[in-house]
Amino acid sequence: MDEDLVLPMSQGTFELLWSNLGEPVELNTLLHELPPRPDILPLERPLTPTLEDLEVVLQLPSGSCCTDNLPPTATTVPSTSDYPGEYEFQIRFTQFSTAKSATSTFSTKLNKLYCQLAKTCPVEVLVKQDLPQGAVLRATPVYKKSDHVADAVLRCPHHQNIAENNDGVTHRSHLIRIEGTQRAQYLEDDVTKRHSVIVPYERPQLGSDATTLLLSFMCNSSCMGGMNRRPILTILTLETQMGQVLGRRVFEVRVCACPGRDRKTDEENSGKTTGNNTDKKKFQKIPDQVKKRKADSDPEEEVFLLPIRGRERYEMLRSINSSLELMDLVPAAEQQKYRQEGTAKPMARCSIDNPQPKNGKKFMVKDLKSDSD
Structure with a gap:
C-alpha cells in the first residue's frame, strides 16, 4: 500500500475508498512467502472469514457459556407434590x-x-x-x-x-x-x-x-x-x-x-367431615324422600329439616313436636274430652284423693262452702 496515499475526508462512496486501497492480499499468501518453520503446521483452509463463518458466529446456541450460570426460570404452575429425591430430603x-x-x-x-x-x-x-x-x-x-x-x-x-x-x-x-x-x-x-x-x-x-x-x-x-x-x-x-x-x-x-x-x-x-360419612348419607337421603311425599300426598305430609343449635333447645323442640304428633293421632272429640278431664282432675285430686293434714288445716279449694254456711 502506498504510504503517501491520502484518503478523501467525508467524500465519495465506500466503493471508491475500497478501490483506492489496492488489491487485498490473503494471509495464506504471506505465510507461504515466509521461510518455513518446523514448529508451525501448514493451514488447511484460508483464514479469511467467509459468509458461512459469520452465520455460525451469529447463531449462538441457547446453552452457550454466556447463559450457563443463570438459574432456570420458574414454571407457571409449580409442582406441589413431595419429592424426597436420591438424598431423601x-x-x-x-x-x-x-x-x-x-x-x-x-x-x-x-x-x-x-x-x-x-x-x-x-x-x-x-x-x-x-x-x-x-x-x-x-x-x-x-x-x-x-x-x-x-x-x-x-x-x-x-x-x-x-x-x-x-x-x-x-x-x-x-x-x-x-x-x-x-x-x-x-x-x-x-x-x-x-x-x-x-x-x-x-x-x-x-x-x-x-x-x-x-x-x-x-x-x-x-x-x-x-x-x-x-x-x-x-x-x-x-x-x-x-x-x-x-x-x-x-x-x-x-x-x-x-x-x-x-x-x-x-x-x-x-374430623367431622371425614368421620361422619354415615350420618351424611342419612341426611342426603332425606331430601329425596321429601320430594316423593310432596308429589304423592297432600302438603300436610311434607317433611322439613330444621337445624338446631344446643342440646337443651333441641330437647324442648323435640318434646313439642312429639306432643303435636300425638295430638294428630287423637280425634277431635277425644281431644275435647281430654281437655275437660284435665281441668276436672285437679279439683277431684284436691278434695277426695288427698287426705287432710293432721294439724287440722284445710286446703283452699275453689267453690267449697265453709262449715258455717
Whole structure:
C-alpha cells in the first residue's frame, strides 16, 4: 500500500475508498512467502472469514457459556407434590402446642403450619447423604387453589408501606423471609413474577442430624389486597447451584392471630367431615324422600329439616313436636274430652284423693262452702 496515499475526508462512496486501497492480499499468501518453520503446521483452509463463518458466529446456541450460570426460570404452575429425591430430603417441625400463647404450631394431621405475623417458625431440614458443593434451599409461596395458582403471592400494600417506612428493605413485597442469616437472597422471576428466597445449605452441627431454617411470614392470610383469605402453600426445595431440584417438600400455611385456636378448630372440623360419612348419607337421603311425599300426598305430609343449635333447645323442640304428633293421632272429640278431664282432675285430686293434714288445716279449694254456711 502506498504510504503517501491520502484518503478523501467525508467524500465519495465506500466503493471508491475500497478501490483506492489496492488489491487485498490473503494471509495464506504471506505465510507461504515466509521461510518455513518446523514448529508451525501448514493451514488447511484460508483464514479469511467467509459468509458461512459469520452465520455460525451469529447463531449462538441457547446453552452457550454466556447463559450457563443463570438459574432456570420458574414454571407457571409449580409442582406441589413431595419429592424426597436420591438424598431423601425431609423437613421436620418442632412446635405442636395448641395454647393461645403459641406463636407457631404445626398440625401433622392437616400438614399445615399456623403462625403469627412476623414470628419466627423453625423448620428442620434433614438429608441422608452429603450434598453437592453450593447446594441451596429455596422457599416459594404459591396459592393452593387452581383458580389463583398462576398469581404471585405478594404482601398487602399496607404491610409493604410499613416495611418501607421502618426498614427500607428492597424485598418489602416478599411474603417469606429467612431470619438469622445475611446470606439470604430474595429473587423475582422475570416471566411469572413469582417471589422466592434462597439460602445456602449448611451441614448439621456436631451432635445434630438436622439443619434449622428460620422462616417468617410477613402478612396475614386475611389481609385485603394480599392473600385475602386465599389458602397458600409453601414449596421448600433443595437445589444445586445451577437450579436443578434435588428434593421438594410442600406444606400449607395460615398466618393468623391465634395459631393454637385456629389449628384446634380446623382439626375438629376435619374430623367431622371425614368421620361422619354415615350420618351424611342419612341426611342426603332425606331430601329425596321429601320430594316423593310432596308429589304423592297432600302438603300436610311434607317433611322439613330444621337445624338446631344446643342440646337443651333441641330437647324442648323435640318434646313439642312429639306432643303435636300425638295430638294428630287423637280425634277431635277425644281431644275435647281430654281437655275437660284435665281441668276436672285437679279439683277431684284436691278434695277426695288427698287426705287432710293432721294439724287440722284445710286446703283452699275453689267453690267449697265453709262449715258455717
